[in-house]
Amino acid sequence: MDIRENQEIQASIAWVRAENARMSGEGKHRFVYVQTFGCQQNEADSEKLIGLSEEMGYTPTSDPKEADLILINTCAVREHAELRALSAIGNCKRLRESNPDLIVGVCGCMTARGERVEKLKKGYPYVSFTLEPPTLHRMPVQLAAVMRERRRRVALSEDNGEIAEGLPIFRTRRHRAYVSIMYGCNNFCTYCIVPYTRGRERSRESDAVADEVRDLVAHGCRDITLLGQNVNSYKSDTDFAGLLARLCEIEGDFILRFMTSHPKDVSDRLIEVIGKNVGKIEPHFHLPLQSGSDRILSEMNRHYTAGHYLGIVDKLRAAVPDISLTSDIIVGFPGETDEDFENTLKILRQVRFDMVYSFIYSPRTGTPAAEKEKIDAVPEEIKGERMRRLLALADEIAFAANERLVGKQLRVLCDAVSRTKGDMYSGRTDAGKLVHFAATPEHVGKFVYVKIDRADPYALHGSITE
Numbered sequence: 001m002d003i004r005e006n007q008e009i010q011a012s013i014a015w016v017r018a019e020n021a022r023m024s025g026e027g028k029h030r031f032v033y034v035q036t037f038g039c040q041q042n043e044a045d046s047e048k049l050i051g052l053s054e055e056m057g058y059t060p061t062s063d064p065k066e067a068d069l070i071l072i073n074t075c076a077v078r079e080h081a082e083l084r085a086l087s088a089i090g091n092c093k094r095l096r097e098s099n100p101d102l103i104v105g106v107c108g109c110m111t112a113r114g115e116r117v118e119k120l121k122k123g124y125p126y127v128s129f130t131l132e133p134p135t136l137h138r139m140p141v142q143l144a145a146v147m148r149e150r151r152r153r154v155a156l157s158e159d160n161g162e163i164a165e166g167l168p169i170f171r172t173r174r175h176r177a178y179v180s181i182m183y184g185c186n187n188f189c190t191y192c193i194v195p196y197t198r199g200r201e202r203s204r205e206s207d208a209v210a211d212e213v214r215d216l217v218a219h220g221c222r223d224i225t226l227l228g229q230n231v232n233s234y235k236s237d238t239d240f241a242g243l244l245a246r247l248c249e250i251e252g253d254f255i256l257r258f259m260t261s262h263p264k265d266v267s268d269r270l271i272e273v274i275g276k277n278v279g280k281i282e283p284h285f286h287l288p289l290q291s292g293s294d295r296i297l298s299e300m301n302r303h304y305t306a307g308h309y310l311g312i313v314d315k316l317r318a319a320v321p322d323i324s325l326t327s328d329i330i331v332g333f334p335g336e337t338d339e340d341f342e343n344t345l346k347i348l349r350q351v352r353f354d355m356v357y358s359f360i361y362s363p364r365t366g367t368p369a370a371e372k373e374k375i376d377a378v379p380e381e382i383k384g385e386r387m388r389r390l391l392a393l394a395d396e397i398a399f400a401a402n403e404r405l406v407g408k409q410l411r412v413l414c415d416a417v418s419r420t421k422g423d424m425y426s427g428r429t430d431a432g433k434l435v436h437f438a439a440t441p442e443h444v445g446k447f448v449y450v451k452i453d454r455a456d457p458y459a460l461h462g463s464i465t466e
């Protein structure tokens with residue numbers, strides 16, 4: 001479906017735009033404020049929400065106090081994420097009191113959870129509508145209905161979503177961009193809420209993806225991240241390896257990144273394509289392991305063993321010797337024993353990840369693991385202790401990996417001045433590592449070569465050589 005050809009959506013956009021033009025005519029300029037929680041997929045969705053809002057006559061603002069439309073794009077992956085989103089929604093109460101015309105929409109993964117929607121309905125009367133991720137492109141329809149009927153639309157949707165092309169995207173940065181290539185997840189890892197919030201897997205046509213990438217490169221974009229909950233299970237007229245190979249043929253000076261991959265879908269062909277296109281495809285692979293224990297992996301419904309995972313790592317390192325490897329680990333999954341946890345530490349030592357994102361298991365109502373947590377939970381203090389040990393080991397390994405880069409000259413895409421470092425600039429190496437270095441505004445958005453002088457566990461420091 002192309003939203004430019006969808007009458008209902010176009011009519012809603014036109015209606016809101018006319019309404020906004022009328023109010024702007026009365027001297028009330030219209031602003032939208034979007035607050036984003038969660039993963040890159042949500043960041044990419046927010047760029048579309050802002051794009052749609054702009055089409056309806058709203059100007060993006062970073063000040064919620066001047067907003068006429070506030071969209072909170074929520075995450076539900078862990079309890080903590082939901083609590084943060086709820087607190088941000090709660091802040092809208094005051095804003096609504098000082099601006100009775102303010103419309104608050106709640107989007108994102110939390111709005112696909114029945115119990116949370118009930119809570120929003122009863123406890124947050126100033127929330128005007130909800131919008132689940134699979135139907136994001138219908139935001140104008142929800143908004144127009146709320147404005148026209150002056151009635152709340154806070155409810156679960158029956159719609160499973162489809163691929164929507166033609167959405168306007170408000171890109172926050174010129175030289176880096178996200179391109180969603182597939183949506184949803186079919187894997188149902190037993191701890192995870194995402195398959196319930198983002199619906200079934202669906203992939204965009206490779207033509208649409210290639211057109212978007214070509215257009216970005218033509219407009220000066222240098223760093224493109226292909227996004228999907230299971231990016232490597234992409235499947236339309238070609239598979240993920242085929243898509244990457246095709247995108248590598250696009251002329252221009254740019255680097256392709258992708259996330260997040262699932263180990264069960266890492267094919268030999270994918271590794272081969274990555275190996276053949278170093279310089280065009282990032283020498284980095286984010287491959288969530290979750291646990292190093294085969295028993296826990298099976299309980300998690302991950303469809304691979306630690307041995308299989310190590311086999312992929314060997315093949316990746318054979319294809320791209322300096323490849324940077326990063327991962328996600330869950331600590332304290334229900335029933336995790338000391339031995340299971342030791343197996344996780346063991347695989348960390350074997351792989352020597354460049355970076356590990358670790359999470360304490362958070363029960364999500366409606367998932368199988370949440371039932372198991374009721375009878376076989378790891379005590380909180382043990383979860384905390386394991387987390388501390390994991391972080392200490394991951395830090396030590398990450399530091400050693402970064403120290404090996406000292407003295408090397410690396411290509412870095414320069415970003416704007418890093419907030420904390422005064423006149424220092426920062427950027428990312430091809431492998432995605434953060435680097436701080438002295439530069440000038442002319443370097444922003446360009447590839448530079450930086451000699452690494454010093455390493456921290458999570459950043460490098462160096463100076464431009466050319």
Ligand code: SAH
Binds near residue numbers: 193290
């Ligand atoms: N589709 C991606 C990302 C999923 S969410 C993937 O498959 O990797 C990102 C990470 O959050 C997951 O990799 C997992 O490590 C973590 N996560 C998901 N559900 C969780 C839960 N209930 N508790 C703790 N961490 C969780």
Ligand code: SF4
Binds near residue numbers: 186189193194230
């Ligand atoms: Fe969640 Fe597993 Fe799907 Fe990732 S692959 S989104 S962890 S269910």
Ligand code: F3S
Binds near residue numbers: 039076108
């Ligand atoms: Fe959160 Fe949804 Fe992303 S639950 S991590 S925003 S897919």
